[in-house]
Amino acid sequence: MEMNFKQMQAFLQEHFPQGAQYGELLDLGEGTSKMRLPVDDQHLRPGGTVSGPAMMGLADVAIYAALLSKIGPVPLAVTTNLNINFLRKPVADADIIAEAKMLKVGKRLGVGEVSILSDGDEDPVAHATMTYSIPVPEKR
Amino acid sequence: MEMNFKQMQAFLQEHFPQGAQYGELLDLGEGTSKMRLPVDDQHLRPGGTVSGPAMMGLADVAIYAALLSKIGPVPLAVTTNLNINFLRKPVADADIIAEAKMLKVGKRLGVGEVSILSDGDEDPVAHATMTYSIPVPEKR
Amino acid sequence: MEMNFKQMQAFLQEHFPQGAQYGELLDLGEGTSKMRLPVDDQHLRPGGTVSGPAMMGLADVAIYAALLSKIGPVPLAVTTNLNINFLRKPVADADIIAEAKMLKVGKRLGVGEVSILSDGDEDPVAHATMTYSIPVPEKR
Amino acid sequence: MEMNFKQMQAFLQEHFPQGAQYGELLDLGEGTSKMRLPVDDQHLRPGGTVSGPAMMGLADVAIYAALLSKIGPVPLAVTTNLNINFLRKPVADADIIAEAKMLKVGKRLGVGEVSILSDGDEDPVAHATMTYSIPVPEKR
Numbered sequence: 001m002e003m004n005f006k007q008m009q010a011f012l013q014e015h016f017p018q019g020a021q022y023g024e025l026l027d028l029g030e031g032t033s034k035m036r037l038p039v040d041d042q043h044l045r046p047g048g049t050v051s052g053p054a055m056m057g058l059a060d061v062a063i064y065a066a067l068l069s070k071i072g073p074v075p076l077a078v079t080t081n082l083n084i085n086f087l088r089k090p091v092a093d094a095d096i097i098a099e100a101k102m103l104k105v106g107k108r109l110g111v112g113e114v115s116i117l118s119d120g121d122e123d124p125v126a127h128a129t130m131t132y133s134i135p136v137p138e139k140r
Numbered sequence: 141m142e143m144n145f146k147q148m149q150a151f152l153q154e155h156f157p158q159g160a161q162y163g164e165l166l167d168l169g170e171g172t173s174k175m176r177l178p179v180d181d182q183h184l185r186p187g188g189t190v191s192g193p194a195m196m197g198l199a200d201v202a203i204y205a206a207l208l209s210k211i212g213p214v215p216l217a218v219t220t221n222l223n224i225n226f227l228r229k230p231v232a233d234a235d236i237i238a239e240a241k242m243l244k245v246g247k248r249l250g251v252g253e254v255s256i257l258s259d260g261d262e263d264p265v266a267h268a269t270m271t272y273s274i275p276v277p278e279k280r
Numbered sequence: 281m282e283m284n285f286k287q288m289q290a291f292l293q294e295h296f297p298q299g300a301q302y303g304e305l306l307d308l309g310e311g312t313s314k315m316r317l318p319v320d321d322q323h324l325r326p327g328g329t330v331s332g333p334a335m336m337g338l339a340d341v342a343i344y345a346a347l348l349s350k351i352g353p354v355p356l357a358v359t360t361n362l363n364i365n366f367l368r369k370p371v372a373d374a375d376i377i378a379e380a381k382m383l384k385v386g387k388r389l390g391v392g393e394v395s396i397l398s399d400g401d402e403d404p405v406a407h408a409t410m411t412y413s414i415p416v417p418e419k420r
Numbered sequence: 421m422e423m424n425f426k427q428m429q430a431f432l433q434e435h436f437p438q439g440a441q442y443g444e445l446l447d448l449g450e451g452t453s454k455m456r457l458p459v460d461d462q463h464l465r466p467g468g469t470v471s472g473p474a475m476m477g478l479a480d481v482a483i484y485a486a487l488l489s490k491i492g493p494v495p496l497a498v499t500t501n502l503n504i505n506f507l508r509k510p511v512a513d514a515d516i517i518a519e520a521k522m523l524k525v526g527k528r529l530g531v532g533e534v535s536i537l538s539d540g541d542e543d544p545v546a547h548a549t550m551t552y553s554i555p556v557p558e559k560r
Contacts, residue, residue: 052200052219057193079192080529081501081551083223083363085391085409087384103407104367108528109500109553111365113393113407127383127393129365129409131501131551133529220389221361221411223503225531225549227524243547244507248388249360249413251505253533253547267523267533269505269549271361271411273389332480332499337473359472363503 001030002072008033008065011073016061023058023098025065031102031112033065036119038095049090055116056084059128062100063112067132070105076135077110084128091118096125108134141170142212148173148205151213156201163198163238165205171242171252173205176259178235189230195256196224199268202240203252207272210245216275217250224268231258236265248274281310282352288313288345291353296341303338303378305345311382311392313345316399318375329370335396336364339408342380343392347412350385356415357390364408371398376405388414421450422492428453428485431493436481443478443518445485451522451532453485456539458515469510475536476504479548482520483532487552490525496555497530504548511538516545528554 003011005028016022027034037058039050060079067077090096100114109131116126143151145168156162167174177198179190200219207217230236240254249271256266283291285308296302307314317338319330340359347357370376380394389411396406423431425448436442447454457478459470480499487497510516520534529551536546 051197052222053193053197056196056222057191060192079226080531081223081225082192082196083221083409083503085221085383085411086219087391103365103404111367111407111500124383127391127409129363129407131365136556220391223363223549225523225551227531243505243544251360251507251547264523267531267549269503269547271505276416331477332502333473333477336476336502337471340472359506361503361505362472362476363501365501366499 001069003069004028007073008068011068012061012065015075022061026097028065028069031066031070031105033062033069033100035062035065035098035100036095037098039093049092050096052086055096055126056082056128058096058098059084059100059114059116059126060130062098062114063130063132066100066102066112067105067110070102071110071134074134077132079130080133081131082128083130084126086126088123088125090125091121094121095119108136110134141209143209144168147213148208151208152201152205155215162201166237168205168209171206171210171245173202173209173240175202175205175238175240176235177238179233189232190236192226195236195266196222196268198236198238199224199240199254199256199266200270202238202254203270203272206240206242206252207245207250210242211250211274214274217272219270220273221271222268223270224266226266228263228265230265231261234261235259248276250274281349283349284308287353288348291348292341292345295355302341306377308345308349311346311350311385313342313349313380315342315345315378316375317378319373329372330376332366335376335406336362336408338376338378339364339380339394339396339406340410342378342394343410343412346380346382346392347385347390350382351390351414354414357412359410360413361411362408363410364406366406368403368405370405371401374401375399388416390414421489423489424448427493428488431488432481432485435495442481446517448485448489451486451490451525453482453489453520455482455485455518456515457518459513469512470516472506475516475546476502476548478516478518479504479520479534479536479546480550482518482534483550483552486520486522486532487525487530490522491530491554494554497552499550500553501551502548503550504546506546508543508545510545511541514541515539528556530554
């Protein structure tokens with residue numbers, strides 16, 4: 001692995017100053033990550049369930065962490081495509097968990113998938129796939 | 141049209157109490173809508189550009205308004221799929237504009253597309269397609 | 281399960297008369313299926329690799345079988361959305377395997393994911409998610 | 421434009437020897453194309469409508485032509501992502517028309533959208549967005 005758990009935690013805190021809003025790292029593997037989004041009024045829709053954009057934000061960061069575990073700290077990798085299916089209504093007032101896994105890490109593109117769950121529940125509330133474009137290192 | 145501009149404005153304000161965060165309605169047609177997301181610190185990434193989740197949130201509401209212009213005020217319509225391509229870096233400190241158009245409005249599903257632009261610029265920064273599931277009216 | 285392996289085989293043969301072109305059923309579980317597309321000149325691109333549309337066709341049928349294992353023989357279920365990421369070049373002259381799994385089977389929508397592999401290789405050549413619309417049974 | 425109509429026609433015929441199966445070029449603009457898929461038994465599903473994979477194949481080639489109109493004859497550009505929404509049942513026994521437009525043509529990625537229609541009908545039967553990865557020219 002190109003980055004360990006502590007390095008990733010520090011990297012995410014540095015690059016996402018709005019941090020808590022984007023979730024906390026629970027686990028990091030070779031091309032995988034697990035993150036939690038604590039329930040918070042700003043993420044809620046009427047009815048107490050987490051909003052779609054909040055889930056998409058968490059999915060995005062979880063795949064980013066899974067990608068960087070393989071390629072190291074590349075701040076300029078950018079999302080080029082996200083496809084998300086919303087499957088079930090999230091459990092009210094429950095934190096949201098994202099489990100991400102890279103399907104491919106090439107020189108120029110990384111593709112990953114992520115399942116989003118309500119904490120404590122088994123059935124996914126959403127599933128997303130995402131593509132990151134990896135900047136080509138400049139020659140010196 | 142099942143809802144006019146003023147009715148839609150009132151409906152969005154009622155159902156999105158976090159409102160400003162989701163954007164303001166600029167225009168409404170038969171199956172179309174135009175919305176603006178004012179630049180705001182909470183939407184920004186380092187570098188002054190609008191974040192991905194903020195764009196996705198705006199895209200979602202813009203399609204929702206375009207859908208409701210055809211089917212009337214159905215608060216329980218839910219997004220089932222969103223696919224978004226991020227095309228260019230948004231212009232720093234510029235508001236974000238969404239132009240949405242329904243491709244299909246059936247009895248059970250509505251599918252729309254939306255272009256996201258930096259205010260004052262012609263080239264889209266993102267393009268999304270989205271599916272809404274429309275609840276079946278209960279028989280009495 | 282609403283259909284067993286033999287029932288599914290018979291159902292697919294009946295509804296896909298062009299059959300071989302769409303693949304053969306290898307395995308069927310509760311909401312899962314495995315199918316093979318034998319290499320055939322009509323599926324090949326220059327270079328001996330299987331074409332994109334051939335992979336999409338196989339993905340479609342594999343999710344369909346996984347869905348029907350849960351809801352029984354519903355010939356009118358139709359694909360409403362397909363999102364596919366092409367990850368690697370398929371191995372030349374190798375059969376293509378699809379492993380499908382439903383993420384959700386509701387009353388009106390079924391959502392599944394499918395990994396496409398070259399036979400004998402571990403890394404997926406493509407990954408797709410798909411939504412099927414399930415017709416509402418008519419009241420009598 | 422990097423290629424005119426005649427050059428594109430010749431290029432497609434050379435690179436898609438199964439040609440007719442992939443459609444004929446009707447029009448080519450700066451980042452746009454229009455193609456027709458003649459109805460043919462091999463594309464039909466029971467009921468006389470064109471199959472999903474046949475539409476996806478046509479969508480793919482139409483975007484490819486739109487992309488090459490901007491970057492010239494690059495045979496190694498490959499599809500990395502396709503997202504398609506199926507909107508309506510195609511008209512039975514009608515040819516299928518694809519109208520493609522590039523949303524972005526960068527150095528490494530091209531993103532386009534395409535509407536699929538039954539010939540003679542106004543409402544789209546499908547809409548797709550697609551990403552092509554453009555190979556980096558080798559330095560000499």
